Amino acid sequence: MIVSKLTLRNFRNYDHVELVFSPKLNVIVGDNAEGKTNIVEAIYYLSLARSFRTSEINDLIKERRQFATIEAVVDNLTTRKEIVALMTSSSKKVSCNGKQVRRISDLSKLINVIVFEPKDALMFHDSPLVRRNYLDINLSKKSPVYLENLIEFEKLLKERNSILKGEEIDKIHLDVVTKKLIEVEEQIVRYRLAYISEINKILSKIVKAVKGDDDEAVLNYNPFIRMDEKFSQACARAYEKNLESDIKHKATQIGIHREDFSLSLNGKDIATHGSQGENRLVVIALKLAPYFLIEDEGEKPIVVLDDALSELDYIHRQRLIIFVAKMNQVFITATELNVSNATIFVVNHQNITRRNT
Numbered sequence: 298m299i300v301s302k303l304t305l306r307n308f309r310n311y312d313h314v315e316l317v318f319s320p321k322l323n324v325i326v327g328d329n330a331e332g333k334t335n336i337v338e339a340i341y342y343l344s345l346a347r348s349f350r351t352s353e354i355n356d357l358i359k360e361r362r363q364f365a366t367i368e369a370v371v372d373n374l375t376t377r378k379e380i381v382a383l384m385t386s387s388s389k390k391v392s393c394n395g396k397q398v399r400r401i402s403d404l405s406k407l408i409n410v411i412v413f414e415p416k417d418a419l420m421f422h423d424s425p426l427v428r429r430n431y432l433d434i435n436l437s438k439k440s441p442v443y444l445e446n447l448i449e450f451e452k453l454l455k456e457r458n459s460i461l462k463g464e465e466i467d468k469i470h471l472d473v474v475t476k477k478l479i480e481v482e483e484q485i486v487r488y489r490l491a492y493i494s495e496i497n498k499i500l501s502k503i504v505k506a507v508k509g510d511d512d513e514a515v516l517n518y519n520p521f522i523r524m525d526e527k528f529s530q531a532c533a534r535a536y537e538k539n540l541e542s543d544i545k546h547k548a549t550q551i552g553i554h555r556e557d558f559s560l561s562l563n564g565k566d567i568a569t570h571g572s573q574g575e576n577r578l579v580v581i582a583l584k585l586a587p588y589f590l591i592e593d594e595g596e597k598p599i600v601v602l603d604d605a606l607s608e609l610d611y612i613h614r615q616r617l618i619i620f621v622a623k624m625n626q627v628f629i630t631a632t633e634l635n636v637s638n639a640t641i642f643v644v645n646h647q648n649i650t651r652r653n654t
């Protein structure tokens with residue numbers, strides 16, 4: 298899928314801007330604070346009805362304006378859709394061809410965007426939540442059943458925690474909820490294991506292409522309980538063993554909500570052994586990986602690399618550009634970048650000029 302046209306009104310620093318994009322490589326250049334990230338943020342917003350930078354709608358609406366809109370023409374192999382997002386300080390709505398889209402999972406089917414943003418470079422130095430979000434967002438887009446499981450898990454976790462917070466613990470209620478929780482967790486762990494194994498099949502290939510070395514990159518994920526035929530019994534025992542501590546802390550302390558994964562490059566943990574550039578490159582590779590897991594050409598996601606090239610040396614920048622130039626529609630933002638066979642957008646005080654190289 299590709300965004301052929303984007304129109305912003307009162308979005309971030311823009312009053313009104315209309316952009317016609319290339320179906321291949323789009324490079325957005327300009328000085329700091331000119332509004333490069335704002336453009337790719339608008340594209341990303343359409344895929345999840347939320348920004349990657351803020352959870353406040355008001356941040357997205359231009360100062361002193363009542364509303365903001367993002368309009369996009371999205372082309373698939375055979376179809377053309379018009380997606381419109383409207384934001385006011387108290388509401389947000391997205392429509393496709395004039396009909397309101399109610400579920401976010403429907404939205405990511407209409408327009409799927411994968412993004413690398415500057416803070417992702419430190420993904421393996423950040424909290425486990427950031428890494429779980431990577432898994433949860435990508436898996437939810439791929440499998441609506443996973444998303445349902447996740448929503449069900451959150452509901453049960455809340456219920457279990459509220460029992461643990463009670464003056465007197467209702468043991469029967471607790472057992473019923475714990476049993477249901479374990480059932481959902483078994484599904485979630487199975488999905489996570491399968492997805493990580495899929496990612497691992499392609500991760501090293503991408504890392505080799507962008508790093509240029511013979512490096513092996515592997516995601517390591519150990520579920521909170523080993524996955525075998527005895528998972529549910531082992532899980533039940535673990536919850537029983539941890540009950541006293543859960544009651545003391547008034548919260549469920551073990552489960553899929555505390556899981557994490559790490560990445561090793563040539564057998565060494567990237568967080569403790571990797572250089573800054575290596576961290577950046579492997580995270581970019583990880584972010585690009587879901588693209589290759591979608592087989593249908595028409596369904597391939599739009600790729601956004603926001604300020605991904607800074608800190609990379611000349612050779613690695615070139616390798617990365619050559620690699621992404623083979624993908625479908627890609628957006629790269631940078632303060633300066635010389636690249637051939639791309640459509641360049643120069644952002645300067647809300648004026649955006651387009652040229653081809």
Ligand SMILES: Nc1ncnc2c1ncn2[C@@H]1O[C@H](COP(=O)(O)OP(=O)(O)OP(=O)(O)O)[C@@H](O)[C@H]1O
Pocket residue numbers: 308309310311327328329330331332333334335336355356357358359360604632
């Ligand atoms: N709601 C808003 N109303 C008006 N201006 C805003 C709003 N939100 C952000 N801005 C402004 O938008 C400007 C551009 O932001 P953006 O993050 O897109 O810059 P950028 O070109 O990506 O810069 P950098 O190279 O530093 O990453 C900033 O000066 C910021 O103050």
Ligand SMILES: [Mg+2]
Pocket residue numbers: 333334335603604630
């Ligand atoms: Mg920026």
